[in-house]
Amino acid sequence: MLELKNLRCCFGDVVAVDNASLSIAPGEMVGIIGRSGSGKSSLLRLINRLYVPQQGEIFWRGQSVTALKGKELRDWRGRSAIIFQQFNLIPRLDVLTNVLLGTLATRPLLPSLFKSFPAEQRARAVMELDRLGMVDTAFKRTQNLSGGQQQRIAIARAMLQDPEILLADEPVASLDPINSEIVMQSIAALNRERNITLLINLHSVDLARRYCSRVIGMNNGKIVFDAPVEELTDQEVDRIYGATSQPCQADLAPQKELKTARPAAVPPTIRGEPQLESIA
Amino acid sequence: MSAEAALIARAEAILPGAVIIRLERRIKTALAVAAFLIVFVACCYDLGLSWDVLGGGLVKMGTILGAMWPPTSGGELPRLLLALVQTLAIAVLGTLLAALVAIPLGLAAARNIVPNPAIHFAIRRFMDLFRGIPVLVWALILVAAVGLGPIPGILAIAFSDIPRLGKLFAEALENVDARQQDSLRATGSSTSGVFRFGVVPQLLPVWLSQCLYYLEQNFRAAAVVGVVGAGGIGFELEERIRIFAFDEVAFITLMYIIVVGIVDFGSERLRAHLT
Amino acid sequence: MKDSAASTGTSSLNRVAAIESEWRQTIRKSRLQTFAWMILVSIILLGSVELSAVGKSSVDAGWIDRIASFVDRLIPDLRADALFAGRQVDGSLASWFYDLPRWLEAMRETVAMAFVGTVVGGLMALGLSFQAAANLNRNAFLRHTVRRGFDAARTIPDVILALIFAAAFSLGAVAGVLTIIITTMGSLGKLFSECMENAEMNQVDAIEGVGGNRLLQLRFGILPQLLPQILSYWLLRMEINLSVAAALGIVGAGGIGMELERAISFTEFDTYLAILILIVFCIFVIDLVSEQLRHRLIGLTQ
Numbered sequence: 001m002l003e004l005k006n007l008r009c010c011f012g013d014v015v016a017v018d019n020a021s022l023s024i025a026p027g028e029m030v031g032i033i034g035r036s037g038s039g040k041s042s043l044l045r046l047i048n049r050l051y052v053p054q055q056g057e058i059f060w061r062g063q064s065v066t067a068l069k070g071k072e073l074r075d076w077r078g079r080s081a082i083i084f085q086q087f088n089l090i091p092r093l094d095v096l097t098n099v100l101l102g103t104l105a106t107r108p109l110l111p112s113l114f115k116s117f118p119a120e121q122r123a124r125a126v127m128e129l130d131r132l133g134m135v136d137t138a139f140k141r142t143q144n145l146s147g148g149q150q151q152r153i154a155i156a157r158a159m160l161q162d163p164e165i166l167l168a169d170e171p172v173a174s175l176d177p178i179n180s181e182i183v184m185q186s187i188a189a190l191n192r193e194r195n196i197t198l199l200i201n202l203h204s205v206d207l208a209r210r211y212c213s214r215v216i217g218m219n220n221g222k223i224v225f226d227a228p229v230e231e232l233t234d235q236e237v238d239r240i241y242g243a244t245s246q247p248c249q250a251d252l253a254p255q256k257e258l259k260t261a262r263p264a265a266v267p268p269t270i271r272g273e274p275q276l277e278s279i280a
Numbered sequence: 281m282s283a284e285a286a287l288i289a290r291a292e293a294i295l296p297g298a299v300i301i302r303l304e305r306r307i308k309t310a311l312a313v314a315a316f317l318i319v320f321v322a323c324c325y326d327l328g329l330s331w332d333v334l335g336g337g338l339v340k341m342g343t344i345l346g347a348m349w350p351p352t353s354g355g356e357l358p359r360l361l362l363a364l365v366q367t368l369a370i371a372v373l374g375t376l377l378a379a380l381v382a383i384p385l386g387l388a389a390a391r392n393i394v395p396n397p398a399i400h401f402a403i404r405r406f407m408d409l410f411r412g413i414p415v416l417v418w419a420l421i422l423v424a425a426v427g428l429g430p431i432p433g434i435l436a437i438a439f440s441d442i443p444r445l446g447k448l449f450a451e452a453l454e455n456v457d458a459r460q461q462d463s464l465r466a467t468g469s470s471t472s473g474v475f476r477f478g479v480v481p482q483l484l485p486v487w488l489s490q491c492l493y494y495l496e497q498n499f500r501a502a503a504v505v506g507v508v509g510a511g512g513i514g515f516e517l518e519e520r521i522r523i524f525a526f527d528e529v530a531f532i533t534l535m536y537i538i539v540v541g542i543v544d545f546g547s548e549r550l551r552a553h554l555t
Numbered sequence: 556m557k558d559s560a561a562s563t564g565t566s567s568l569n570r571v572a573a574i575e576s577e578w579r580q581t582i583r584k585s586r587l588q589t590f591a592w593m594i595l596v597s598i599i600l601l602g603s604v605e606l607s608a609v610g611k612s613s614v615d616a617g618w619i620d621r622i623a624s625f626v627d628r629l630i631p632d633l634r635a636d637a638l639f640a641g642r643q644v645d646g647s648l649a650s651w652f653y654d655l656p657r658w659l660e661a662m663r664e665t666v667a668m669a670f671v672g673t674v675v676g677g678l679m680a681l682g683l684s685f686q687a688a689a690n691l692n693r694n695a696f697l698r699h700t701v702r703r704g705f706d707a708a709r710t711i712p713d714v715i716l717a718l719i720f721a722a723a724f725s726l727g728a729v730a731g732v733l734t735i736i737i738t739t740m741g742s743l744g745k746l747f748s749e750c751m752e753n754a755e756m757n758q759v760d761a762i763e764g765v766g767g768n769r770l771l772q773l774r775f776g777i778l779p780q781l782l783p784q785i786l787s788y789w790l791l792r793m794e795i796n797l798s799v800a801a802a803l804g805i806v807g808a809g810g811i812g813m814e815l816e817r818a819i820s821f822t823e824f825d826t827y828l829a830i831l832i833l834i835v836f837c838i839f840v841i842d843l844v845s846e847q848l849r850h851r852l853i854g855l856t857q
């Protein structure tokens with residue numbers, strides 16, 4: 001159970017998150033939508049404590065994580081994995097090491113500094129890569145891989161953390177449609193099979209409708225919509241994106257387009273890529 | 281078999297070599313690290329660096345640092361200021377001399393000016409050889425040759441900078457954009473006209489800013505050459521270190537650092553303006 | 556400007572005249588500026604000549620003779636017939652380089668000074684440069700303290716530092732190594748921290764988000780992306796430090812420079828030349844090796 005109470009976070013004059021309250025049940029898959037700058041990323045980063053809230057509280061399983069410090073804070077970050085839009089991998093390290101970095105929170109410092117990880121963790125990393133169809137790239141440098149491949153490595157890294165909650169910040173925003181589907185399916189599978197609570201920022205209303213059971217809409221730092229996905233009508237979408245105010249037209253256009261041009265079905269196999277069924 | 285061992289076995293089967301790191305790979309890195317450490321420790325030993333020496337020295341260093349407080353001019357402020365300005369003067373003249381000699385060398389070493397590869401290759405290698413000689417080494421021999429005073433200092437700075445500036449000048453020449461020359465030639469300009477209007481305007485700011493950078497560096501070099509008898513602030517400092525007048529050493533050093541900061545700042549502004 | 560159709564012709568003529576006069580003014584201004592600069596530079600140069608007392612220095616009438624006799628003593632008396640004879644034979648190469656084994660030993664000491672100084676100074680620079688980078692250290696006071704420290708370490712002339720260290724650690728290689736450590740720390744620290752300020756922060760974010768502490772964030776978020784740059788600066792510094800180490804010996808801080816100083820004080824100028832050739836050769840070789848290494852490193856980044 002994740003609970004946010006009156007969370008507020010500002011940078012100078014900009015209020016990134018304004019009085020946000022939420023309650024998410026274990027195992028839920030919740031999508032967050034909103035136009036650019038509405039505070040979606042900030043919300044996720046607050047939960048993971050990459051940002052510090054000026055006000056309000058965050059509870060996980062009844063315990064406050066708002067004031068954690070030092071080892072306890074790192075522990076919490078270990079349990080709440082985060083995936084970034086830009087993957088945030090270490091380009092000059094090989095794929096396997098990148099995945100193993102997910103264990104940093106629970107491992108002693110000295111071996112980690114020398115990139116020395118025990119066989120069991122390496123085995124887990126291999127299994128995660130295998131599940132995502134990425135095992136062939138294990139010894140390659142991440143900088144030479146495609147965006148979709150990199151995002152799957154980031155997912156594997158998050159899985160090595162053995163997280164209780166997964167925060168995904170626009171995981172497919174910089175991917176092409178096919179790779180988006182592969183990554184979205186991998187993430188949804190984690191929620192289904194491992195019962196990991198999932199909070200996912202999406203730039204596309206269509207993806208939110210197809211994958212999430214519940215949708216949260218943000219506008220200007222405030223939570224303006226929070227309901228099961230069935231209640232997300234087109235009028236609500238317009239309201240969330242603030243369709244009445246002119247400057248956001250540019251944001252809105254691609255969303256509409258995506259909605260009409262929804263990919264009919266996921267192609268069963270993609271050349272050189274794993275079978276989607278093996279992910280699911 | 282435990283669950284853990286089973287997991288390892290399965291993963292090893294999927295991707296051999298990923299889970300159980302082969303001994304030889306570990307040994308290779310370990311050997312490289314060990315070799316480096318051994319060389320390092322051997323060097324320290326060779327130099328007589330031991331904890332005893334360091335400890336004893338640090339205690340004395342503490343006393344010296346203590347003696348530096350409070351810094352004092354020793355009542356010789358005008359003399360020190362004069363020495364500081366003299367040092368700056370040595371740097372200016374040394375840089376000027378170096379630049380004057382480096383211009384023809386740079387021209388001769390530039391591929392697009394001298395078409396004969398043998399000539400510019402020879403000149404470049406020659407400059408490379410001389411680039412390694414530190415300014416203090418030049419100063420020592422020049423003081424022996426022409427006697428004490430600012431002249432060996434100026435010459436030492438010039439000699440050590442001629443090959444460095446020459447190389448930079450040549451590189452700047454080679455980087456001149458040829459399109460402007462072409463368009464000038466197309467309008468029927470003479471060779472000297474092409475050079476005056478197609479090359480010089482591009483080249484001059486670069487050369488000037490390189491000279492200014494070397495002037496900054498030479499202010500430091502001029503203090504260094506003073507120590508072996510070329511006058512200026514280096515001489516004053518050396519004299520006071522020899523008689524353990526560390527409060528005055530601290531004063532001169534602080535004064536010097538501030539003036540270097542000012543010169544650097546001014547020269548940086550000028551260089552930013554030039555480019 | 557009036558916009559009636561009749562005055563169009565005159566107004567365009569006026570405009571041409573205006574542009575021309577403006578252009579003239581610009582030219583005049585830039586000529587004036589150049590002139591002012593030339594005057595300023597001349598004043599500086601004249602002042603330099605006057606202040607440095609070049610005219611009054613020891614260059615007297617007999618200076619040509621002096622230089623001639625100096626050059627005469629600088630050039631070794633080699634004899635073609637005895638070039639490869641033993642050390643006892645006058646005019647042989649061996650008698651010119653009569654103390655070669657000792658010089659080589661001193662040269663080894665110089666190389667060791669440069670190596671140890673570069674390694675330790677570089678490590679200190681690496682450890683401190685995180686503190687001097689604005690994106691990695693938000694504490695402005697600490698950041699500026701470290702930066703000013705780097706500046707000071709770079710600015711104090713190395714020879715002066717060596718003399719001060721020699722006062723504490725006695726003359727010898729230890730004073731030289733400590734000097735090289737300090738100056739290397741200053742210059743590399745500045746360069747490293749500038750690199751770090753240009754580093755991509757999202758890798759640091761990733762390690763922080765995973766739950767890695769500060770050290771791990773630097774180890775995995777910063778170090779891998781900057782390693783090629785850092786190493787190539789480090790190698791470049793090694794080249795520079797080799798000539799610094801050679802020079803420091805002249806004020807008694809160990810290594811080959813002490814042999815140079817000895818040769819000068821015994822006025823054995825031909826010996827000085829021999830040692831100088833040895834130094835230049837060693838620096839040249841190490842430069843070549845290090846240049847190769849640096850090019851390989853730069854190749855790695857692309």
Ligand SMILES: Nc1ncnc2c1ncn2[C@@H]1O[C@H](COP(=O)(O)OP(=O)(O)OP(=O)(O)O)[C@@H](O)[C@H]1O
Pocket residue numbers: 011014015016034035036037038039040041042043
């Ligand atoms: N580290 C930061 N420093 C300063 N301002 C920030 C920072 N992070 C976010 N902001 C500001 O907070 C507001 C919300 O940003 P946030 O990144 O949360 O929006 P978002 O909904 O994720 O947008 P996008 O869809 O473009 O990623 C923005 O105005 C942004 O400029």
Ligand SMILES: [Mg+2]
Pocket residue numbers: 040041042169170
């Ligand atoms: Mg965002």
